[in-house]
Amino acid sequence: MFAFIIRRIAQAIFVMLVISLIGFAIKNKIGDPVRDMVGERVTPQERAKIRQKLGLNDPFITQYIRFVDHAVHGDLGLSFFYKKPALDVIVEKAPATMEMVIGAGLLIILISLPLGIYTSLKPRTFFSRFVMGFSTLGVSVPVFLTAIMLIYIFGVQLHWLPSYGRGKTVDVFGNGWWMSGFFTADGLKHLILPCISLASIELPLFIRLIRSEMMEVLETDYIKYAWAKGLSPMRIWLVHAFKNTLLPVITVFGVQIGIMFAFTILTETVFQWQGMGYMFLEAVERSDTSLLIAYLVVVGSVFVIVNTVVDIIYGFINPTIRIAGR
Amino acid sequence: MKRSIKRFKDSYLFYSFKNDKTAMASFFLLACFIILSITAPLVSPYNPYDAKNTDIMNSEIPPMWLDGGSSTFILGTDNMGRDLLSTMIYGLRISVIIGICAVALQAFIGIMMGLTAGYVGGKVDTVLMRIADIQFSFPYLMVAIFISAIFQVMFGVGSFEKLAVPLLVIIIGLSEWPVYARTIRAAVMGEKNKEYVEAARVIGLSRPVIMFRHILPNTLTSVMVISTIQVANVVMSEAALSFLGLGMPVTMPSLGSLIREGFEYIFSGSWWITIFPGIFLILFVLVVNLLGDWLRDVLNPKLYKG
Numbered sequence: 221m222f223a224f225i226i227r228r229i230a231q232a233i234f235v236m237l238v239i240s241l242i243g244f245a246i247k248n249k250i251g252d253p254v255r256d257m258v259g260e261r262v263t264p265q266e267r268a269k270i271r272q273k274l275g276l277n278d279p280f281i282t283q284y285i286r287f288v289d290h291a292v293h294g295d296l297g298l299s300f301f302y303k304k305p306a307l308d309v310i311v312e313k314a315p316a317t318m319e320m321v322i323g324a325g326l327l328i329i330l331i332s333l334p335l336g337i338y339t340s341l342k343p344r345t346f347f348s349r350f351v352m353g354f355s356t357l358g359v360s361v362p363v364f365l366t367a368i369m370l371i372y373i374f375g376v377q378l379h380w381l382p383s384y385g386r387g388k389t390v391d392v393f394g395n396g397w398w399m400s401g402f403f404t405a406d407g408l409k410h411l412i413l414p415c416i417s418l419a420s421i422e423l424p425l426f427i428r429l430i431r432s433e434m435m436e437v438l439e440t441d442y443i444k445y446a447w448a449k450g451l452s453p454m455r456i457w458l459v460h461a462f463k464n465t466l467l468p469v470i471t472v473f474g475v476q477i478g479i480m481f482a483f484t485i486l487t488e489t490v491f492q493w494q495g496m497g498y499m500f501l502e503a504v505e506r507s508d509t510s511l512l513i514a515y516l517v518v519v520g521s522v523f524v525i526v527n528t529v530v531d532i533i534y535g536f537i538n539p540t541i542r543i544a545g546r
Numbered sequence: 547m548k549r550s551i552k553r554f555k556d557s558y559l560f561y562s563f564k565n566d567k568t569a570m571a572s573f574f575l576l577a578c579f580i581i582l583s584i585t586a587p588l589v590s591p592y593n594p595y596d597a598k599n600t601d602i603m604n605s606e607i608p609p610m611w612l613d614g615g616s617s618t619f620i621l622g623t624d625n626m627g628r629d630l631l632s633t634m635i636y637g638l639r640i641s642v643i644i645g646i647c648a649v650a651l652q653a654f655i656g657i658m659m660g661l662t663a664g665y666v667g668g669k670v671d672t673v674l675m676r677i678a679d680i681q682f683s684f685p686y687l688m689v690a691i692f693i694s695a696i697f698q699v700m701f702g703v704g705s706f707e708k709l710a711v712p713l714l715v716i717i718i719g720l721s722e723w724p725v726y727a728r729t730i731r732a733a734v735m736g737e738k739n740k741e742y743v744e745a746a747r748v749i750g751l752s753r754p755v756i757m758f759r760h761i762l763p764n765t766l767t768s769v770m771v772i773s774t775i776q777v778a779n780v781v782m783s784e785a786a787l788s789f790l791g792l793g794m795p796v797t798m799p800s801l802g803s804l805i806r807e808g809f810e811y812i813f814s815g816s817w818w819i820t821i822f823p824g825i826f827l828i829l830f831v832l833v834v835n836l837l838g839d840w841l842r843d844v845l846n847p848k849l850y851k852g
Contacts, residue, residue: 231676235680235683238680246696246700249700250696250699250700356832356835356836356839357828357832359835360778360828360831360832360835361828361831362782362785362786362789362802362827362828362831363786364785364786364789364805365805365824365827365828368805368809368812368820368824369821369824371812372812372817372820372821376812376813376815376817383813478685479685479688481688482685482687482688482691483685483687485688485691485790486786486789486790489789489790490809500695501790501791504695504698504699504792505791507699509699512695512696512699516692519688520684523683523684524683527683
């Protein structure tokens with residue numbers, strides 16, 4: 221087990237190095253740190269002096285090592301547009317994205333568990349067929365269309381819910397680090413539509429996953445034995461069968477949280493949600509290279525950490541994984 | 547020729563196709579979509595790329611059955627005064643072209659990688675599959691968004707728009723190949739120890755011949771199943787990229803960029819610019835997905851789970 225953990229962590233570090241190398245190569249190729257610092261109104265001679273001072277004429281490897289060194293110490297360069305360290309900009313925008321992902325995650329759990337269990341127990345009823353049909357349809361609807369339709373129905377036509385922005389936010393810790401929409405009625409109202417649209421991508425997957433796992437478990441011998449013992453159906457379904465479907469569901473959930481981050485770029489664009497994804501697209505439009513690279517590195521490390529942790533947890537639970545030496 | 551047609555008619559594939567109404571309906575619709583996109587210049591009422599046909603005075607005309615609609619524009623017009631139906635048909639054409647080309651590119655890269663990794667094995671296998679695994683651990687949409695963002699900053703918006711179609715094919719092709727590589731490798735691992743491969747090796751055939759002529763054909767069922775599902779995925783990715791403004795420009799819109807363009811006008815009540823291309827896109831993806839599901843069930847029930 222120890223060797224497995226070490227191997228996974230070594231792999232994670234290797235991936236991070238690759239990501240940082242890609243990021244640095246791009247930055248080196250298309251970014252201009254001098255412009256990021258002083259803007260356009262400086263004479264070429266002075267630029268050259270700054271270039272020399274910043275070490276931009278050093279060999280690629282030296283510069284790369286310096287980049288990694290800075291990155292490890294939390295310095296990912298200055299954002300050209302915000303005139304602030306890029307990492308600070310991202311940290312400032314992160315809570316908005318996190319709130320949307322958490323809200324969507326809660327919705328997914330609350331909706332997919334009962335529906336998945338129900339459709340596995342009563343696969344032939346009309347409601348089950350309806351749910352399964354709906355989930356086939358759901359896979360085929362792009363998330364931005366779901367979002368647009370929700371906006372059109374609930375925002376434009378019915379005027380029930382606000383269709384863009386985060387609404388009123390409160391400062392949770394009093395230091396401006398986490399401006400939250402969770403604690404005001406207005407903020408919660410603004411959260412509803414984005415969370416529903418973000419959840420809509422994952423819902424079909426989870427309903428199907430829970431359903432198929434549950435159906436498989438229901439066929440096993442120990443469930444038949446439980447029936448033979450004369451236990452009540454509720455106890456068999458919820459305690460004996462459901463418990464054993466949880467493992468794969470939790471692992472998939474861990475990975476899918478990461479995928480939801482990718483889709484926040486789309487939902488944030490539709491709802492003009494001031495989070496990381498929206499910031500990323502703005503950075504593309506403004507050619508803010510440092511911010512782009514910082515986003516790449518931050519999101520990359522989030523993915524690598526989530527994947528590594530999920531793998532290690534899975535390795536604890538399922539020994540075959542670590543023997544296969546993935 | 548006649549014999550192969552007869553063989554096809556007697557096959558299990560055709561038999562289950564005949565007995566599956568969903569499959570038949572989706573195949574019919576898909577055929578309609580494909581024909582529509584091939585014959586776009588003939589069937590669409592106007593040519594949306596021709597500036598002669600567009601008049602800004604005609605912008606945002608509602609569909610003909612609503613107040614203010616006119617029978618010259620069946621589904622109304624978009625914000626630039628283009629006939630919406632024609633623009634949608636041309637948009638579908640672009641989406642389909644990118645879909646097919648990007649799937650071909652993915653399949654090519656993935657098959658090469660998977661076949662080599664599976665058959666050669668050893669260190670080559672470890673290295674290639676590690677690369678695929680690493681890329682696979684990032685969602686493909688994220689990878690695609692990153693690559694196109696970088697391309698856009700690198701080339702500048704102007705030349706990106708000129709080269710949009712080939713660039714999108716490359717972006718999406720590069721971001722989704724691990725799906726193929728993994729499945730092909732698994733299939734090759736299953737095949738390579740069978741007797742016919744042994745026999746081919748004994749009679750002294752070279753490695754590439756065994757790989758491409760003997761093993762590859764036996765993995766094509768899974769390629770077929772993945773390819774169908776991947777067409778749907780690619781069209782979705784392309785729409786997502788275009789919606790973000792990282793794909794097709796508005797002058798030559800795909801369905802995604804048409805939706806992006808219409809979204810700005812939805813608050814002023816012009817819902818048709820968004821909703822009609824949206825329905826078109828959903829229908830196309832749904833039909834391809836249904837066909838893919840059916841193919842998977844018939845050909846290879848163990849390929850995916852769930």
